[in-house]
Amino acid sequence: MxxxxxxxxxxxxxxxxxxxxxxxxxxxxxxxxxxxxxxxxxxxxxxxxxxxxxxxxxxxxxxxxxxxxxxxxxxxxxxxxxxxxxxxxxxxxxxxxxxxxxxxxxxxxxxxxxxxxxxxxxxxxxxxxxxxxxxxxGIDPGFANDVLPLSMTSLSQRIDEVRCQEIADYSTYYQPVVMRDLFGFGQPMDTTPLLLSPGILSMGWGSVVRQIAAGLGVTLDEPLVERVERVAADRDYSTVSVEIPEGTMAALRFEVVGQVNGVDRVVLEHYTRTHPDQCPQWPRPNSGDGCYRILISGEPEMAVEFGHHGENGDHNVSGMIVTAMRLVNxxxxxxxxxxxxxxxxxxxxxxxxxxxxxx
Structure with a gap:
């Protein structure tokens, strides 16, 4: 039934x-x-x-x-x-x-x-x-940084670091509140968006780091470490959610890090662009506009890139689908x-x- x-x-x-x-x-x-x-x-x-x-x-x-x-x-x-x-x-x-x-x-x-x-x-x-x-x-937090990396660690002989990355262009991501108020895209660089208020990154993605550590039987140092890099727009950009005038925040990289005795062991890292031309020094997906990449340092060294896109080719649409279907299934x-x-x-x-x- x-x-x-x-x-x-x-x-x-x-x-x-x-x-x-x-x-x-x-x-x-x-x-x-x-x-x-x-x-x-x-x-x-x-x-x-x-x-x-x-x-x-x-x-x-x-x-x-x-x-x-x-x-x-x-x-x-x-x-x-x-x-x-x-x-x-x-x-x-x-x-x-x-x-x-x-x-x-x-x-x-x-x-x-x-x-x-x-x-x-x-x-x-x-x-x-x-x-x-x-x-x-969901997908992130969710499958891309719980089941996927923990499954990969089953192949390890020694684990030095587990790093879970999201590398994405959010220009077609339609969530105005998230893009403007949470991330701060299009806001002045001297504004502190909600996401970058002290402790919020660790609340939002600390669950990812702590669950991987629990799955590996590791006790982390407290508190978790947060690292942030914000990039201003070099010109005006337009996204489906917000307008990003020149000089306002246009791209964001952050890490939420679980350390053991002061050494990085579990890292959640996001590279978020609002246009594909931005930040050429940052990693890019091997194909498409966005991906999740799992990097496991140790013996052996391992890397998996997980990409997705909808039938119309857009990875932000398929991001909504994979989030929904992880729940439904x-x-x-x-x-x-x-x-x-x-x-x-x-x-x-x-x-x-x-x-x-x-x-």
């Missing part, structure tokens, strides 16, 4: 999640939540751009969706600008006995040592009382998992079972 699923939001990730749920043979879409009043009453197929109706109408009534008694909620609502409020939403789902897979807040990917113990205890108590599980994942495993918070270290191999094209 198919698992009953509610999709929570229909934005840049949610619309792809709807398509993925509809395509998955073990899942049945039974409800859709929307925040925009203009979307209420519209069919899920229309909201997902499928060109056909699915017979499920969107609603903003949270209680009505919980009353459907879904097996799982696929939660893809924006959380970057409402971290604590969205955590309360996720806890509420679990308290009501509904399993959840969510794209955020990303700190919940592996929150140990980052969020207060009291908050984590609330999630565990809610799961113990209701039997429901909560799993946060994990639903059966999360439903079967232990109650409470579930990390990638707790789950079995997740595959695209049932998704091979027919005809």
């Amino acid at each position: 198919a698992l009953r699923v509610v999709e929570w939001s229909t934005g840049t990730v949610g619309r792809h999640a709807i398509a993925g749920i509809d395509a998955h043979p073990d899942l049945e879409l039974v409800g859709v939540w929307v925040s925009n009043p203009d979307k209420v009453g519209k069919d899920a197929g229309e909201l997902a751009g499928l060109g056909r109706e699915l017979g499920v109408r969107a609603t903003s009534d949270r209680d009505a969706l919980i009353a459907l008694k879904p097996d799982c909620i696929v939660h893809t609502a924006m959380t970057d600008d409402r971290v604590m409020e969205s955590i309360e939403d996720l806890i509420w789902f679990v308290e009501n006995g509904v399993n959840v897979v969510s794209s955020g807040p990303v700190v919940l990917q592996f929150p140990f040592g980052i969020l207060p113990d009291s908050l984590l205890e609330r999630i565990e108590k809610a799961g113990a009382a209701s039997g429901a599980s909560l799993h946060v994942n 994990s639903v059966p495993a999360v439903v079967e998992a232990h109650a409470g918070l579930v990390t990638a270290l707790d789950l079995p191999l997740i595959t695209g079972r049932g998704l091979v094209a027919r005809g």
